[in-house]
Amino acid sequence: MMRKKRAIRSDQTMTSHGRGTPxxxxxxxxxxxxxxxxxxxxxxxxxxxxxxxxRLGVGxxxxxxxxxxxxxxxxxxxxxxxxxxxxxxxxxxKGWPTKVDLSTKDFSMLDLLEVRxxxxxxxxxLAASRATEAxxxxxxxxxxxxxxxxxxxxxxxxxxxxxxxxxxxxxxxxLRELNSALTRLLRRSREISAAGAxxxxxxxxxHSRIVDAILKGDGxxxxxxxxxxxxxxxxxxxxxxxxxxxxxxxxxx
Numbered sequence: 001m002m003r004k005k006r007a008i009r010s011d012q013t014m015t016s017h018g019r020g021t022p023x024x025x026x027x028x029x030x031x032x033x034x035x036x037x038x039x040x041x042x043x044x045x046x047x048x049x050x051x052x053x054x055r056l057g058v059g060x061x062x063x064x065x066x067x068x069x070x071x072x073x074x075x076x077x078x079x080x081x082x083x084x085x086x087x088x089x090x091x092x093x094k095g096w097p098t099k100v101d102l103s104t105k106d107f108s109m110l111d112l113l114e115v116r117x118x119x120x121x122x123x124x125x126l127a128a129s130r131a132t133e134a135x136x137x138x139x140x141x142x143x144x145x146x147x148x149x150x151x152x153x154x155x156x157x158x159x160x161x162x163x164x165x166x167x168x169x170x171x172x173x174x175l176r177e178l179n180s181a182l183t184r185l186l187r188r189s190r191e192i193s194a195a196g197a198x199x200x201x202x203x204x205x206x207h208s209r210i211v212d213a214i215l216k217g218d219g220x221x222x223x224x225x226x227x228x229x230x231x232x233x234x235x236x237x238x239x240x241x242x243x244x245x246x247x248x249x250x251x252x253x
Contacts, residue, residue, distance in 0.1 A: 027062035028069055028238070032092055035075075045083045046076070072114045073234045091231070109192055109237050112185045117230050119175065120163065125223035127169035128214045135169035136215060143211045147204055155200065156190040162207065166214065166226075192237055202232060 034056060035046070046052065049067070053060045067084055070076040075091040078084050127135070142162035149155035163186075167179045179186075206229035213222035 027056065027058045028066040030056045030058065031063065031066045031070070035086065036089075036092060040086045040089075042086055042088060044086050046086065048083070069110055069238065072110050072117070074231065108185065109189050110234070112182065112189055113230065113234050113237060115182070116233075117227065119178070120166070120230060121223045121226040123167050123170040123172075123175060124210055124214060124226040125219035126171065127166050128217050128219035128222045130171040131169035131214060135165065138165045139169060139211055139214060143207050146207060156187070159190060159203070159207075160186055162211075166210070169214070189233070189237070203229075206232065 031052065034052070040046070047055065049060050049063050053063045056063070067076055067078065070091070071078055071084075073091045074088055075086070076084050077087040127139070131139070139162065142158050142165050145158040146155050146162060149158060160183075164179060168176055206225065209225040210222055210229060213219075213225055
């Protein structure tokens with residue numbers, strides 16, 4: 001029987017940050033710093049949850065939730081029975097907020113994002129090949145309405161309708177029912193995103209890429225653009241903002 005090869009670990013050591021009951025937000029920030037300062041590269045395995053909790057001075061539940069968040073953001077990859085591996089450092093560096101909020105009440109939003117990443121990129125790809133003329137007109141119209149919205153409430157509603165239109169254009173009735181069941185959480189997700197992203201230029205750019213690809217029938221590009229859009233949403237969901245800021249509709253030049 002061949003012995004399983006041990007994955008390479010960083011030789012970085014880290015002292016404890018002191019015991020206490022840090023929030024999941026603090027644990028995430030500590031874990032991010034640990035990865036960045038520990039000479040970790042893609043394919044390397046992190047210490048176990050217990051070891052991380054001891055080194056960072058936080059509880060295992062907070063470490064577990066932080067690992068989950070970074071897995072949803074495509075930074076880490078958990079392999080059952082084999083550990084947690086670094087997948088990609090880009091997610092830690094591109095657009096990472098200076099402060100994060102991962103309080104327990106909002107963790108369901110990251111769970112929702114994980115589901116959306118399973119569904120919406122594929123739905124966008126299917127929409128590019130299955131959409132009828134009526135579907136395409138509706139998708140294009142909702143994209144325009146988001147761009148022309150005067151306030152966040154209006155923009156958020158048409159953003160939801162745009163994503164719903166793409167789901168419906170995928171031509172799968174079960175997918176439509178599933179999306180309908182998620183509507184309450186989808187609205188809440190947009191409220192949280194608004195708190196960390198008052199400048200909606202990036203959202204408008206993302207929408208344009210997704211919609212243009214669907215209109216051109218380019219399924220691969222539609223899928224890729226939707227996945228990147230959802231990654232940005234993930235960063236918005238962990239961004240800390242104490243209150244909703246006014247909507248700023250800055251049209252791309």
